[in-house]
Amino acid sequence: SGRVSGKVAMVTGGASGLGAATSKLLVEEGARVVIADINLAGAEQVAAEINKAHPDMALAVELDVTSEQQWQDALETAVGFLGGLNILVNNAGIGGSAPVEDETFENWKKIQAVDLDSVFLGCKYALGHMKAHQPGSIVNISSIAGLIAGHNMGAYNAAKAGVWLFSKSVALHCAKRGYDIRSNSVHPTFIRTPILEGLFAKTTNGEEKLAKQVPLGRIGEPNDVAYAVLYLASDESRFVTGAEIKIDGGISA
Ligand code: NAD
Numbered sequence: 001s002g003r004v005s006g007k008v009a010m011v012t013g014g015a016s017g018l019g020a021a022t023s024k025l026l027v028e029e030g031a032r033v034v035i036a037d038i039n040l041a042g043a044e045q046v047a048a049e050i051n052k053a054h055p056d057m058a059l060a061v062e063l064d065v066t067s068e069q070q071w072q073d074a075l076e077t078a079v080g081f082l083g084g085l086n087i088l089v090n091n092a093g094i095g096g097s098a099p100v101e102d103e104t105f106e107n108w109k110k111i112q113a114v115d116l117d118s119v120f121l122g123c124k125y126a127l128g129h130m131k132a133h134q135p136g137s138i139v140n141i142s143s144i145a146g147l148i149a150g151h152n153m154g155a156y157n158a159a160k161a162g163v164w165l166f167s168k169s170v171a172l173h174c175a176k177r178g179y180d181i182r183s184n185s186v187h188p189t190f191i192r193t194p195i196l197e198g199l200f201a202k203t204t205n206g207e208e209k210l211a212k213q214v215p216l217g218r219i220g221e222p223n224d225v226a227y228a229v230l231y232l233a234s235d236e237s238r239f240v241t242g243a244e245i246k247i248d249g250g251i252s253a
Contacts, residue, residue, distance in 0.1 A: 003234045004233055008033075014043055031087065032057050032058070035061070036060075036078070038065070040060060046058070062074070087139070088130070090122045090141060093114060107155065116159040123166075130181050138170060139186060139232045139233055145189070146164040168183070182237070184232045188225045190219040191222060192220065215249060
């Protein structure tokens with residue numbers, strides 16, 4: 001039996017990259033998963049792939065994580081399919097920042113909405129369902145950029161740092177209320193997903209240059225992150241809350 005057998009999970013941004021890899025791994029380890037994404041067709045494709053190998057283990061739902069109403073509706077649909085909710089992975093996110101003097105207020109607000117407001121809304125509305133189905137685990141995908149400033153990354157730095165500390169706030173809230181619900185954050189850098197592939201396409205030897213900055217000498221693969229999420233989602237981490245795990249090949253060491 002798997003490391004999250006019998007558990008029920010929702011993963012945001014599950015149509016692509018880290019979210020898709022995490023959804024697949026959670027199912028391989030025994031969980032049923034709702035894949036929530038603004039890109040419904042993409043989420044349906046990932047769910048279909050999963051269900052081909054593991055029938056009825058995955059469902060796709062449409063969710064714009066910046067919408068308070070859509071969060072409530074998607075959670076109702078998810079709980080209807082899953083029969084409850086133990087695990088929430090707040091993974092949906094976007095990159096893109098500009099030097100502070102050139103940054104538009106509009107882009108700043110968009111990044112805060114997708115990368116940070118989303119995590120607040122997800123935690124706020126999922127907790128009601130998770131309290132009814134304990135134990136629970138919330139895993140928030142921040143970034144190394146939530147811990148260390150990057151050049152021209154102000155909006156993204158601010159949003160991801162917000163995710164980092166807000167995760168701890170939720171951890172303390174749940175613990176003080178006596179819920180068996182944990183909250184932790186994961187901080188990747190340079191993982192091979194569409195965000196990076198886009199960057200590589202624009203530069204010569206992009207991947208090699210990036211790999212040289214990493215003590216382990218390579219960029220990360222989606223499963224390098226998914227295994228950390230799996231650990232935090234499972235009961236193996238039952239004494240871990242308000243913590244962060246860096247997945248960065250030693251870059252921040
Ligand atoms: P990705 O672009 O491959 O996937 C992101 C997914 O989020 C997409 O399916 C997209 O449709 C979805 N999404 C975007 N806006 C949304 C919205 N408003 N509502 C719902 N879904 C939305 O990116 P990824 O690399 O897999 O990134 C996943 C998470 O990991 C993000 O939070 C990102 O900031 C973080 N991260 C990634 C890296 C990396 O190197 N790839 C490094 C650090 C942190």
